Amino acid sequence: GAGVSQTPSNKVTEKGKYVELRCDPISGHTALYWYRQSLGQGPEFLIYFQGTGAADDSGLPNDRFFAVRPEGSVSTLKIQRTERGDSAVYLCASSLGYIGLTGELFFGEGSRLTVL
Protein backbone atom coordinates (compact mmCIF):
# COMPACT_ATOMS: atom_id res chain seq x y z
CA GLY A 1 0.00 0.00 0.00
CA ALA A 2 0.92 3.65 -0.14
CA GLY A 3 0.82 4.35 3.58
CA VAL A 4 2.96 3.52 6.60
CA SER A 5 2.57 -0.12 7.51
CA GLN A 6 3.06 -1.48 11.01
CA THR A 7 3.12 -5.09 12.15
CA PRO A 8 1.83 -6.69 14.21
CA SER A 9 -1.30 -4.66 14.77
CA ASN A 10 -1.76 -6.37 18.12
CA LYS A 11 0.74 -8.12 20.33
CA VAL A 12 0.05 -9.73 23.68
CA THR A 13 3.06 -10.91 25.63
CA GLU A 14 4.04 -11.88 29.12
CA LYS A 15 6.12 -9.80 31.48
CA GLY A 16 9.81 -10.39 30.88
CA LYS A 17 9.50 -11.43 27.24
CA TYR A 18 11.21 -9.83 24.24
CA VAL A 19 9.14 -8.03 21.59
CA GLU A 20 9.85 -6.65 18.13
CA LEU A 21 7.59 -4.19 16.34
CA ARG A 22 8.08 -3.47 12.67
CA CYS A 23 7.47 -0.34 10.63
CA ASP A 24 7.53 -0.04 6.85
CA PRO A 25 7.49 3.68 5.93
CA ILE A 26 6.22 5.34 2.79
CA SER A 27 8.62 4.65 -0.06
CA GLY A 28 11.16 7.45 -0.43
CA HIS A 29 10.61 8.93 3.02
CA THR A 30 14.00 9.36 4.65
CA ALA A 31 12.78 10.34 8.10
CA LEU A 32 11.19 7.77 10.40
CA TYR A 33 9.80 8.30 13.87
CA TRP A 34 8.62 6.06 16.68
CA TYR A 35 6.10 7.35 19.19
CA ARG A 36 4.31 5.66 22.07
CA GLN A 37 0.73 6.46 23.03
CA SER A 38 -0.63 5.34 26.35
CA LEU A 39 -4.34 5.42 27.18
CA GLY A 40 -5.61 8.96 27.52
CA GLN A 41 -2.31 10.49 26.46
CA GLY A 42 -0.92 12.04 23.34
CA PRO A 43 1.85 10.46 21.29
CA GLU A 44 5.14 10.52 23.18
CA PHE A 45 8.34 10.77 21.12
CA LEU A 46 10.75 7.84 21.36
CA ILE A 47 13.29 8.00 18.54
CA TYR A 48 13.89 9.57 15.13
CA PHE A 49 15.91 8.21 12.20
CA GLN A 50 17.23 10.17 9.28
CA GLY A 51 18.29 7.49 6.84
CA THR A 52 19.99 4.64 8.68
CA GLY A 53 21.15 6.58 11.70
CA ALA A 54 19.29 7.50 14.84
CA ALA A 55 19.37 11.31 14.81
CA ASP A 56 17.58 11.66 18.14
CA ASP A 57 16.95 8.84 20.62
CA SER A 58 16.30 11.08 23.60
CA GLY A 59 12.79 9.72 24.08
CA LEU A 60 13.71 6.08 24.65
CA PRO A 61 12.70 5.50 28.29
CA ASN A 62 15.56 3.16 29.24
CA ASP A 63 18.05 0.69 27.80
CA ARG A 64 15.41 -2.01 27.38
CA PHE A 65 14.25 -0.11 24.31
CA PHE A 66 16.24 -0.14 21.10
CA ALA A 67 15.45 0.59 17.46
CA VAL A 68 17.24 -0.04 14.19
CA ARG A 69 16.84 0.95 10.56
CA PRO A 70 19.71 -0.89 8.86
CA GLU A 71 18.92 -0.07 5.24
CA GLY A 72 17.23 3.26 5.69
CA SER A 73 13.77 1.92 5.05
CA VAL A 74 12.11 -0.61 7.38
CA SER A 75 12.62 -0.04 11.08
CA THR A 76 12.26 -2.39 14.04
CA LEU A 77 11.58 -1.29 17.60
CA LYS A 78 12.88 -3.84 20.08
CA ILE A 79 11.81 -4.09 23.69
CA GLN A 80 13.65 -6.41 26.06
CA ARG A 81 12.35 -7.76 29.38
CA THR A 82 8.93 -6.22 28.85
CA GLU A 83 7.10 -4.73 31.81
CA ARG A 84 3.39 -4.08 32.31
CA GLY A 85 4.09 -0.36 32.04
CA ASP A 86 5.25 -0.88 28.44
CA SER A 87 1.65 -1.58 27.40
CA ALA A 88 0.68 1.08 24.88
CA VAL A 89 0.11 1.71 21.20
CA TYR A 90 3.43 2.13 19.42
CA LEU A 91 3.12 4.49 16.47
CA CYS A 92 5.46 4.79 13.55
CA ALA A 93 5.50 7.83 11.28
CA SER A 94 7.53 8.85 8.26
CA SER A 95 8.31 12.14 6.62
CA LEU A 96 9.74 13.22 3.29
CA GLY A 97 13.08 14.54 4.49
CA TYR A 98 13.45 17.16 7.14
CA ILE A 99 10.18 17.75 8.97
CA GLY A 100 10.92 21.45 9.11
CA LEU A 101 10.24 21.66 5.39
CA THR A 102 6.80 20.09 5.16
CA GLY A 103 5.75 19.72 8.77
CA GLU A 104 3.80 16.60 8.00
CA LEU A 105 4.24 13.23 9.58
CA PHE A 106 2.45 10.29 7.99
CA PHE A 107 1.41 7.85 10.69
CA GLY A 108 0.72 4.16 10.61
CA GLU A 109 -2.18 2.63 12.47
CA GLY A 110 0.04 1.51 15.30
CA SER A 111 0.98 -1.69 17.08
CA ARG A 112 -0.97 -2.26 20.27
CA LEU A 113 1.26 -3.96 22.82
CA THR A 114 -0.24 -5.57 25.91
CA VAL A 115 2.08 -6.95 28.56
CA LEU A 116 0.37 -9.31 30.98
Added chain:
Amino acid sequence: AQSVSQHNHHVILSEAASLELGCNYSYGGTVNLFWYVQYPGQHLQLLLKYFSGDPLVKGIKGFEAEFIKSKFSFNLRKPSVQWSDTAEYFCAVKTPRADKLIFGTGTRLQVFP
Protein backbone atom coordinates in the same frame (compact mmCIF):
# COMPACT_ATOMS: atom_id res chain seq x y z
CA ALA B 1 11.43 20.97 28.31
CA GLN B 2 8.89 22.08 25.79
CA SER B 3 5.31 21.06 26.46
CA VAL B 4 1.88 21.37 24.96
CA SER B 5 -1.30 21.75 27.00
CA GLN B 6 -4.78 20.93 25.84
CA HIS B 7 -7.16 21.82 28.61
CA ASN B 8 -10.32 20.41 27.07
CA HIS B 9 -10.10 16.65 27.47
CA HIS B 10 -13.60 15.79 26.29
CA VAL B 11 -15.99 18.03 24.38
CA ILE B 12 -19.55 17.11 23.48
CA LEU B 13 -21.45 19.18 20.93
CA SER B 14 -24.56 19.01 18.82
CA GLU B 15 -24.30 19.32 15.07
CA ALA B 16 -24.07 22.93 13.83
CA ALA B 17 -22.58 24.14 17.11
CA SER B 18 -19.37 26.13 16.99
CA LEU B 19 -16.12 24.58 18.16
CA GLU B 20 -13.03 25.96 19.81
CA LEU B 21 -10.33 23.68 21.22
CA GLY B 22 -7.59 25.23 23.28
CA CYS B 23 -3.87 24.63 22.82
CA ASN B 24 -1.04 26.33 24.70
CA TYR B 25 2.66 25.62 24.40
CA SER B 26 5.66 26.45 26.51
CA TYR B 27 8.56 27.72 24.44
CA GLY B 28 9.77 31.27 24.18
CA GLY B 29 11.19 31.23 20.67
CA THR B 30 10.00 30.57 17.16
CA VAL B 31 7.82 27.50 16.81
CA ASN B 32 5.95 25.56 14.19
CA LEU B 33 2.47 24.50 15.28
CA PHE B 34 0.20 21.73 14.16
CA TRP B 35 -3.18 20.14 14.69
CA TYR B 36 -3.54 16.44 13.97
CA VAL B 37 -6.79 14.49 13.98
CA GLN B 38 -7.52 10.82 14.59
CA TYR B 39 -10.93 9.64 13.40
CA PRO B 40 -12.30 6.46 14.99
CA GLY B 41 -10.39 3.45 13.73
CA GLN B 42 -8.02 5.51 11.62
CA HIS B 43 -4.48 6.76 11.88
CA LEU B 44 -3.38 10.23 12.90
CA GLN B 45 -3.43 12.74 10.07
CA LEU B 46 -2.53 16.38 9.64
CA LEU B 47 -5.38 18.86 9.91
CA LEU B 48 -3.45 22.11 9.57
CA LYS B 49 -0.10 23.71 10.31
CA TYR B 50 1.46 27.07 11.02
CA PHE B 51 5.02 27.88 9.98
CA SER B 52 5.07 31.65 9.49
CA GLY B 53 3.08 34.53 8.00
CA ASP B 54 -0.64 34.96 8.48
CA PRO B 55 -1.43 33.77 12.02
CA LEU B 56 -4.87 32.59 10.90
CA VAL B 57 -4.39 29.22 9.26
CA LYS B 58 -7.03 27.35 7.32
CA GLY B 59 -7.00 23.58 7.11
CA ILE B 60 -9.07 20.79 5.69
CA LYS B 61 -12.79 20.26 6.33
CA GLY B 62 -13.46 23.86 7.32
CA PHE B 63 -11.12 23.93 10.31
CA GLU B 64 -8.97 26.94 11.11
CA ALA B 65 -6.54 27.86 13.86
CA GLU B 66 -5.17 31.14 15.11
CA PHE B 67 -1.63 31.59 16.36
CA ILE B 68 -1.44 34.21 19.12
CA LYS B 69 2.22 34.58 20.01
CA SER B 70 1.63 36.74 23.08
CA LYS B 71 -0.60 34.05 24.56
CA PHE B 72 1.50 31.07 23.39
CA SER B 73 -1.71 29.69 21.96
CA PHE B 74 -2.87 27.95 18.80
CA ASN B 75 -6.58 27.31 19.24
CA LEU B 76 -8.55 25.24 16.75
CA ARG B 77 -11.93 26.47 15.54
CA LYS B 78 -14.79 25.45 13.34
CA PRO B 79 -17.96 27.54 12.96
CA SER B 80 -20.34 24.62 12.54
CA VAL B 81 -19.40 21.05 13.42
CA GLN B 82 -20.74 17.92 11.78
CA TRP B 83 -21.26 14.43 13.14
CA SER B 84 -18.30 13.32 10.98
CA ASP B 85 -16.00 15.60 13.01
CA THR B 86 -16.20 13.16 15.90
CA ALA B 87 -12.57 12.33 16.54
CA GLU B 88 -9.61 12.97 18.80
CA TYR B 89 -7.67 16.15 18.14
CA PHE B 90 -4.02 16.66 19.02
CA CYS B 91 -2.06 19.88 19.08
CA ALA B 92 1.68 19.62 18.45
CA VAL B 93 4.71 21.90 18.42
CA LYS B 94 8.10 21.76 16.75
CA THR B 95 10.96 23.90 18.02
CA PRO B 96 13.89 24.99 15.80
CA ARG B 97 16.56 22.74 17.27
CA ALA B 98 14.52 19.55 17.48
CA ASP B 99 13.39 17.68 14.41
CA LYS B 100 10.37 16.12 16.09
CA LEU B 101 6.84 16.98 17.15
CA ILE B 102 5.80 17.28 20.78
CA PHE B 103 2.13 16.43 21.19
CA GLY B 104 -0.48 17.47 23.69
CA THR B 105 -2.68 14.97 25.50
CA GLY B 106 -5.51 15.36 23.01
CA THR B 107 -9.15 16.40 23.08
CA ARG B 108 -11.88 13.92 22.38
CA LEU B 109 -14.71 15.53 20.43
CA GLN B 110 -18.11 13.90 20.21
CA VAL B 111 -20.70 15.44 17.92
CA PHE B 112 -24.30 14.29 18.20
CA PRO B 113 -26.79 14.67 15.34
